Amino acid sequence: xxxxxxxxxxxxxxxxxxxxxxxxxxxxxxxxxxxxxxxxxxxxxxxxxxxxxxxxxxxxxxxxxxxxxxxxxxxxxxxxxxxxxxxxxxxxxxxxxxxxxxxxxxxxxxxxxxxxxxxxxxxxxxxxxxxxxxxxxxxxxxxxxxxxxxxxxxxxxxxxxxxxxxxxxxxxxxxxxxxxxxxxxxxxxxxxxxxxxxxxxxxxxxxxxxxxxxxxxxxxxxxxxxxxxxxxxxxxxxxxxxxxxxxxxxxxxxxxxxxxxxxxxxxxxxxxxxxxxxxxxxxxxxxxxxxxxxxxxxxxxxxxxxxxxxxxxxxxxxxxxxxxxxxxxxxxxxxxxxxxxxxxxxxxxxxxxxxxxxxxxxxxxxxxxxxxxxxxxxxxxxxxxxxxxxxxxxxxxxxxxxxxxxxxxxxxxxxxxxxx
Numbered sequence: 039x040x041x042x043x044x045x046x047x048x049x050x051x052x053x054x055x056x057x058x059x060x061x062x063x064x065x066x067x068x069x070x071x072x073x074x075x076x077x078x079x080x081x082x083x084x085x086x087x088x089x090x091x092x093x094x095x096x097x098x099x100x101x102x103x104x105x106x107x108x109x110x111x112x113x114x115x116x117x118x119x120x121x122x123x124x125x126x127x128x129x130x131x132x133x134x135x136x137x138x139x140x141x142x143x144x145x146x147x148x149x150x151x152x153x154x155x156x157x158x159x160x161x162x163x164x165x166x167x168x169x170x171x172x173x174x175x176x177x178x179x180x181x182x183x184x185x186x187x188x189x190x191x192x193x194x195x196x197x198x199x200x201x202x203x204x205x206x207x208x209x210x211x212x213x214x215x216x217x218x219x220x221x222x223x224x225x226x227x228x229x230x231x232x233x234x235x236x237x238x239x240x241x242x243x244x245x246x247x248x249x250x251x252x253x254x255x256x257x258x259x260x261x262x263x264x265x266x267x268x269x270x271x272x273x274x275x276x277x278x279x280x281x282x283x284x285x286x287x288x289x290x291x292x293x294x295x296x297x298x299x300x301x302x303x304x305x306x307x308x309x310x311x312x313x314x315x316x317x318x319x320x321x322x323x324x325x326x327x328x329x330x331x332x333x334x335x336x337x338x339x340x341x342x343x344x345x346x347x348x349x350x351x352x353x354x355x356x357x358x359x360x361x362x363x364x365x366x367x368x369x370x371x372x373x374x375x376x377x378x379x380x381x382x383x384x385x386x387x388x389x390x391x392x393x394x395x396x397x398x399x400x401x402x403x404x405x406x407x408x409x410x411x412x413x414x415x416x417x418x419x420x421x422x423x424x425x426x427x428x429x430x431x432x433x434x435x436x437x438x439x440x441x442x443x444x445x446x447x448x449x450x451x452x453x454x455x456x457x458x
Contacts, residue, residue, distance in 0.1 A: 074398020184216030376413030
């Protein structure tokens with residue numbers, strides 16, 4: 039089989055590693071891929087958002103199956119376009135991807151179908167949003183309605199911060215058109231959990247739960263990032279909470295999408311807050327999370343391509359998805375200055391003994407040398423029978439990777455270790 043995987047980050051590197059385990063896979067093209075992915079797949083300089091270019095390439099190279107992972111191409115209809123030329127895909131069609139592409143759609147869906155989430159209001163008018171904030175309880179959460187590279191969310195501790203966030207999104211266009219509409223919602227408290235699921239629109243099978251670490255600095259300080267590391271499983275996500283989440287959130291969501299004529303097939307990601315009133319949805323993603331994927335997929339025993347194809351065909355069964363016991367940790371090595379300004383182009387040294395544990399994200403090949411080319415440069419995977427062992431293993435592996443101006447959080451997994 040010939041496959042294409044759309045995307046260029048650590049998530050795509052991890053997915054390609056797992057797809058390569060299937061003996062039927064002869065060739066993988068990564069569009070556009072990155073310098074690390076180039077070891078496993080042929081990288082092609084076609085942007086993940088160039089839907090016409092992706093489709094033309096897939097037809098020209100007689101691709102058998104496509105995996106579309108980033109949010110932007112899904113929201114732009116990449117799956118629809120590939121399906122239209124006869125290429126089956128893993129990923130939701132455009133009208134289903136709206137569950138992430140529009141936060142107001144997602145919140146309204148949850149309200150209509152009684153799926154537990156934070157109280158909220160949606161605003162197209164900046165003055166109305168500012169007036170609402172004047173009487174709201176603090177802290178309060180301001181979200182850009184559209185896709186904003188995972189950065190369109192502000193938790194405002196003061197009214198001034200909330201007002202500034204609204205002005206930044208709606209007047210200053212900090213996130214472009216994504217912020218022309220905002221969602222203002224109640225601040226929820228409790229442990230956070232990420233649950234990635236496989237669903238064919240009827241059957242939904244959760245993967246191992248995980249915990250992301252969004253803030254740039256130790257102790258959950260600093261700016262929000264795309265994620266500085268993740269552990270799996272999440273010890274706060276007990277068997278009882280998992281059952282409640284399935285009954286009150288997961289299954290109601292896919293049934294709601296089907297009832298709306300937006301059947302969802304692919305990876306549906308649930309970001310949950312475990313509040314004193316039970317689990318509530320923080321947000322949905324229409325694809326694998328990053329870096330959660332790098333922590334979750336190393337524990338997958340079943341063949342990933344087989345699962346994906348069953349999702350596409352609508353034949354998924356719970357027994358198709360098996361995870362092994364144990365735990366995993368992904369520690370992100372980033373460029374100093376991220377998520378603000380940072381320098382690129384530094385050579386990356388990865389010792390041979392840890393190459394299999396390194397997942398490359400923001401790196402490129404320059405004259406045959408792997409160099410930094412992004413804020414989050416790579417992830418290092420640790421494994422163990424417990425989260426504590428997996429975390430220790432990840433940091434041990436990371437000692438064998440280096441580049442100038444590298445930094446990482448030193449406390450990935452500590453909350454989970456204390457809970458466990």
